[in-house]
Structures are given as structure tokens and as C-alpha cells.
Amino acid sequence: MNLLRKNSIDxxxxxxxxxxxxxxxxxxxxxxxxxFRESSLSIEKFGFxxxxxxxxxxxxxxxxxxxxxxYGTFVTTVLALSLAIPVAIGIAIFITEIxxxxxxxxxxxxxxxxxxxxxxxxxxxxxxxxxxxxxEYIEPILQKTIGKLPLVGILFEGxxxxxxxxxxxxxxxxxxxxxxxxxxxxxxxxTPAVVKESAYALGATKWEVVKDIVLPYSxxxxxxxVAISLGRALGETMAVAFVLGNNNQITASLxxxxxxxxxxxxxxxxxxxxxxxxxxxxxxxxLLFIMSFIVLAIAKLxxxxxxxxxxx
Amino acid sequence: MRHARLRVIQSYIAFVLSTLTxxxxxxxxxxxxxxxxxxxxxxxxxxxxxKDPVPAGVEGGGLRNAFVGxxxxxxxxxxxxxxxxxxxxxxxxxxxxxxxxxxxxxxxSDIMVSVPAIVVGTFVYSIIVKPSGHFSGWAGxxxxxxxxxxxxxxxxxxxxxxxxxxVREAAFALGAPYYKVIIQVVxxxxxxxILTGILLAIARVTGEAAPLLFTAFNNSFFSVNMNEPIxxxxxxxxxxxxxxxxxxxxxxWAASLMITLFILFITILGRLVIKWRYKR
Numbered sequence: 001m002n003l004l005r006k007n008s009i010d011x012x013x014x015x016x017x018x019x020x021x022x023x024x025x026x027x028x029x030x031x032x033x034x035x036f037r038e039s040s041l042s043i044e045k046f047g048f049x050x051x052x053x054x055x056x057x058x059x060x061x062x063x064x065x066x067x068x069x070x071y072g073t074f075v076t077t078v079l080a081l082s083l084a085i086p087v088a089i090g091i092a093i094f095i096t097e098i099x100x101x102x103x104x105x106x107x108x109x110x111x112x113x114x115x116x117x118x119x120x121x122x123x124x125x126x127x128x129x130x131x132x133x134x135x136e137y138i139e140p141i142l143q144k145t146i147g148k149l150p151l152v153g154i155l156f157e158g159x160x161x162x163x164x165x166x167x168x169x170x171x172x173x174x175x176x177x178x179x180x181x182x183x184x185x186x187x188x189x190x191t192p193a194v195v196k197e198s199a200y201a202l203g204a205t206k207w208e209v210v211k212d213i214v215l216p217y218s219x220x221x222x223x224x225x226v227a228i229s230l231g232r233a234l235g236e237t238m239a240v241a242f243v244l245g246n247n248n249q250i251t252a253s254l255x256x257x258x259x260x261x262x263x264x265x266x267x268x269x270x271x272x273x274x275x276x277x278x279x280x281x282x283x284x285x286x287l288l289f290i291m292s293f294i295v296l297a298i299a300k301l302x303x304x305x306x307x308x309x310x311x312x
Numbered sequence: 313m314r315h316a317r318l319r320v321i322q323s324y325i326a327f328v329l330s331t332l333t334x335x336x337x338x339x340x341x342x343x344x345x346x347x348x349x350x351x352x353x354x355x356x357x358x359x360x361x362x363k364d365p366v367p368a369g370v371e372g373g374g375l376r377n378a379f380v381g382x383x384x385x386x387x388x389x390x391x392x393x394x395x396x397x398x399x400x401x402x403x404x405x406x407x408x409x410x411x412x413x414x415x416x417x418x419x420x421s422d423i424m425v426s427v428p429a430i431v432v433g434t435f436v437y438s439i440i441v442k443p444s445g446h447f448s449g450w451a452g453x454x455x456x457x458x459x460x461x462x463x464x465x466x467x468x469x470x471x472x473x474x475x476x477x478x479v480r481e482a483a484f485a486l487g488a489p490y491y492k493v494i495i496q497v498v499x500x501x502x503x504x505x506i507l508t509g510i511l512l513a514i515a516r517v518t519g520e521a522a523p524l525l526f527t528a529f530n531n532s533f534f535s536v537n538m539n540e541p542i543x544x545x546x547x548x549x550x551x552x553x554x555x556x557x558x559x560x561x562x563x564x565w566a567a568s569l570m571i572t573l574f575i576l577f578i579t580i581l582g583r584l585v586i587k588w589r590y591k592r
Binding site for chain 1: 319320322323326327329330331332333334336337338340341344345347348351395396397398399400401402403404406407408414416417419420421422423424426427428429430431432433434435437438439458461462465489490491494515518519520521522525526529546549550553554561564565568571572575576579580583
């Protein structure tokens with residue numbers, strides 16, 4: 001009797017924990033289902049794929065399209081990654097290969113604190129501190145130097161106001177440095193010491209060991225870290241919302257205000273007064289969810305693969 | 313011989329560059345936190361904590377409503393998210409250990425940890441705000457709880473896995489059923505780790521603004537009613553910073569300082585606890 005009671009309590013505990021863990025599946029499936037349901041009106045009217053190519057975003061004429069927002073998301077993400085990746089890998093090399101033990105910990109902590117700062121703080125700082133610096137110093141200098149060159153000059157046209165793609169991408173880049181850095185560091189640490197020592201014994205310099213042994217060994221992990229940063233950059237909202245200006249346009253110049261998917265959602269969601277308006281915003285959210293989910297899933301698989309291959 | 317010197321110089325240059333990137337990262341950390349401190353401390357005053365907002369454009373007032381609202385939303389998000397996360401993590405690390413379903417949920421949680429917070433906001437808008445017809449503190453708490461669950465779940469799973477299997481076997485040998493082993497032995501062994509996970513999850517959601525924009529919304533009056541729109545610090549910062557008034561900007565800086573201090577404190581505390589408990 002006592003044994004039976006014990007077993008039934010055990011079963012109940014198993015069920016409760018099981019349900020709690022399945023909540024993750026329910027939430028994921030729920031988000032996908034709800035976003036799909038809410039955006040059906042917009043999908044019907046503008047077409048599943050055609051919506052991606054429409055530039056118009058006009059609540060009065062009820063004509064909506066994702067092209068400008070996707071373009072903004074694409075440009076800010078690419079620029080942010082090209083700023084963040086070299087820096088992050090440099091930091092990971094510094095922490096694993098160069099820094100004396102004392103510095104190792106504190107630089108690691110500093111980078112993790114950079115990740116802990118909430119995005120709204122990045123946004124505040126970007127709006128009141130970085131944007132004026134960009135407008136007064138950095139952007140005019142860029143305009144006078146590489147802005148004069150043919151072809152790339154088009155990227156630096158217009159009056160530098162600081163509320164633009166370049167400022168937003170810079171903030172985004174700083175924000176995602178820690179993600180790539182910490183995962184690359186972990187990946188570097190998985191390189192077996194024996195292999196590195198063998199290279200040193202053959203007379204390789206420290207840089208040659210990093211370049212020819214550590215980096216090839218850990219490239220899967222580094223790619224995983226980059227993919228996580230990419231996923232984060234796609235979905236970052238507040239830091240960008242402060243400094244991008246929510247201007248629905250496709251513009252070649254990085255000195256123009258623009259919009260990203262997230263900025264559009266943050267600024268317009270509560271203002272959407274018509275069903276088709278709200279539905280189009282939901283469609284944007286659906287696109288964002290699918291994009292970042294795929295990118296993050298790839299990141300996770302890369303990291304898992306890297307760990308499985310080398311941690312034995 | 314000349315070739316060898318070239319290689320050494322090359323190595324030297326590479327490492328100077330790498331050191332510079334580390335300085336570059338630390339530079340931004342100091343710049344941002346220093347900036348928040350300089351602006352924030354100048355704007356701090358007692359009114360910020362004990363007074364509610366005054367009409368736009370009028371000097372004075374504070375953000376008491378937002379402090380209290382933020383506390384309430386975070387508190388209820390923790391009360392919802394932490395138990396679900398811990399129980400879910402328990403299932404993965406104990407009953408489903410090594411099974412396909414555990415791996416699947418574990419990977420899915422890792423993905424959901426980084427999913428855009430604003431998408432969670434739109435989701436909760438559709439399932440709670442729209443059916444009920446109004447924004448509410450509950451909707452905000454649930455949105456934050458959804459963000460917390462995968463974080464707590466994964467930490468719990470990892471921390472429970474660190475408890476050696478032999479400890480469980482010892483308890484089984486004494487005749488204890490599995491649930492008792494988990495609650496009285498395994499949880500006890502992993503308590504510090506789980507607590508750290510909870511702290512870091514709280515730090516994570518405290519700074520979130522995006523999921524609150526369409527759920528808890530904002531409220532310029534003092535309210536403790538979770539069934540109504542409720543103010544939060546992060547949404548107030550966004551509104552005040554984007555507004556045209558200087559004293560709004562000052563209050564936004566002061567609120568930013570408080571949030572930053574809180575989050576840095578919790579993050580460092582969490583790291584210290586982990587270091588102290590799991591020192592290698």
C-alpha cells in the first residue's frame with residue numbers, strides 16, 4: 001500500500017515535470033501558429049512571397065510590403081557582423097593565447113558584462129552620446145575621405161545627422177561582440193594542448209599555432225558563435241529603435257534614416273488601427289521569427305557538432 | 313634566418329592587433345557604463361522614487377509608478393517562469409535523461425533563449441491582450457515569463473546533470489522513491505547553481521523593454537492593479553528618451569542608471585556564487 005502511494009506520487013511528479021518541459025514545445029509551436037493566423041489577412045492580400053518584394057508601407061492607402069524593413073534589417077546586420085566578427089575573434093585569441101592568467105579572467109568578465117548591459121541602455125547611450133559624435137566627427141570625416149572615392153562614395157552621401165543606418169549598425173556591432181567572443185573562446189579552448197605543443201616543437205611561432213592549428217580546429221565553433229550573433233542582431237529591437245528613425249525607405253547611403261523589421265514593430269504595433277495594418281505587422285513578426293529561428297538552429301547544430309567532434 | 317625573423321615579427325604584429333581588439337571591447341564597456349553613470353548620477357534625486365510623473369512639459373515629478381510597476385511585473389514573471397523552468401529542467405535531467413525528447417527540448421530551449429523578445433510581445437498581445445480587450449500587467453508578466461522559462465530550464469538541466477549519479481544511487485539504496493531523491497538530494501546538491509540561473513534570468517528580463525511595449529504598455533498614473541496597463545522602467549525610458557523635454561531625458565538617464573546598477577550587481581553576484589561553489 002505504502003509502496004503504491006509512493007509510486008503514484010512519483011508518477012505525478014514525473015507528469016508535472018514532463019508537462020513543464022513540454023511547455024517549451026507548446027510556446028514555440030504556439031508562437032508560430034499565432035503569428036501565422038494573425039498574418040493570414042496580409043498574406044492573402046499581398047501574397048506570401050510578393051509581400052517580401054513590395055516597398056510601399058502606407059497605412060492610408062492600406063498598401064504594405066516588407067522590402068524596406070527587410071533591407072534595413074539586412075544592412076544593419078551585415079555591417080554589425082563585419083564590425084563584430086574580427087574584434088570578437090581577436091578578443092577570443094587574446095583571452096586564450098596571449099593574456100596572462102590574471103588578465104584572462106578579468107577580460108572575460110568585462111566582455112560578459114558587455115553582454116549583460118540591456119539593449120535599452122545601448123539605445124539611450126546611442127541616441128544621446130554616440131549619435132552626436134557620429135554626426136559631428138566620424139561621419140563628416142568618412143564623407144571627406146572614403147566618401148570621395150567612386151562607387152563606394154554613394155554609401156556616404158547626404159547630411160550626417162547621426163540618426164541613421166551607420167550609427168545603428170555600430171551599436172548593434174558592439175552589442176553582439178560578446179556572443180561571438182565567448183563562444184569562440186570556448187571553441188579555442190577545445191583544441192588539444194598536445195597538438196599545439198607539437199606545432200611549437202616543430203618551431204612554429206605563436207601566431208602560426210593560432211592560424212594553422214587553433215583556428216582550423218575550432219572553426220565549427222566559431223561559425224556557431226557568428227551564427228548566434230547573427231540571430232541576435234536580426235532580432236535586436238530597442239538599441240536600434242532609438243537611433244534608426246523608423247523611415248520606410250530603401251536607401252544606398254548609410255547616412256539616412258531607415259527601418260528594420262523590429263523597429264517597425266516597436267513603433268507601429270500599438271498604433272495599427274486597421275486589421276490589414278496589424279496583420280501586415282504580424283507578417284513581419286512571422287518573417288522575423290522564422291529567420292532568427294533558422295539561424296539560431298543552425299548555430300546550435302554547429303556548436304553541438306564542434307563539441308562532439310573535439311571534446312572526446 | 314631572415315625568414316625566421318620575419319615570422320617572429322609577423323607573430324608579434326598579430327598579437328598586438330589581438331590585444332588592441334580586447335582593449336577595443338573594454339573601451340566600449342567603460343564608455344557606455346561611464347556615460348550612464350555620469351548622466352545618471354547628476355539626474356538622481358529622491359523625487360524620482362517617491363513621486364509620480366507630472367503632466368508633460370512641467371518640471372519635477374518622478375517615476376515611482378514605473379519602479380513599482382517594474383517590480384510587480386518582474387516579480388510575477390519570476391513566480392510564473394521559475395517554477396516551470398525548474399520543473400522542466402528536472403524532467404530533462406532526471407526522468408528523460410539521455411532520451412531523444414530531452415535532447416530535442418534542450419536544443420529547442422537553447423534556440424528560444426535567443427529568439428527576438430519583440431516577437432514574444434506580439435504573441436502575448438494576440439493570446440491575452442486582444443481577447444481581454446486591454447493591455448495589462450499580467451500580459452507583461454507572462455511575456456517576460458516566456459522569456460525566462462528556457463533560460464531557467466537550461467541552467468537547471470545543466471546543474472542537475474553535474475550532481476554525480478552515484479549520489480542518487482546511494483539514496484535509491486536507502487529505499488527512497490525517485491521524487492524524494494530529486495527533491496531532497498539532487499535539488500540540494502544543485503541549489504546554488506539553480507539559484508544562480510534564476511538570478512541571471514531575472515537580470516536578463518529586467519532590462520527587457522520590447523516585450524512590454526504591447527503587453528503591459530504604459531501608465532502615467534500609479535497603479536498596482538495587474539489587470540490594467542502598468543508602467544515599467546524600461547518602457548518609460550524609451551518614451552522619455554524619445555520625448556522632447558530635458559527633464560524627461562534626465563529622468564530616463566536616472567532610471568537607466570538604476571537598471572544598469574541592478575543588472576551589473578546581479579550578474580556579478582551570480583558569477584561570484586558560481587565561482588565560489590564550483591571552483592576548479
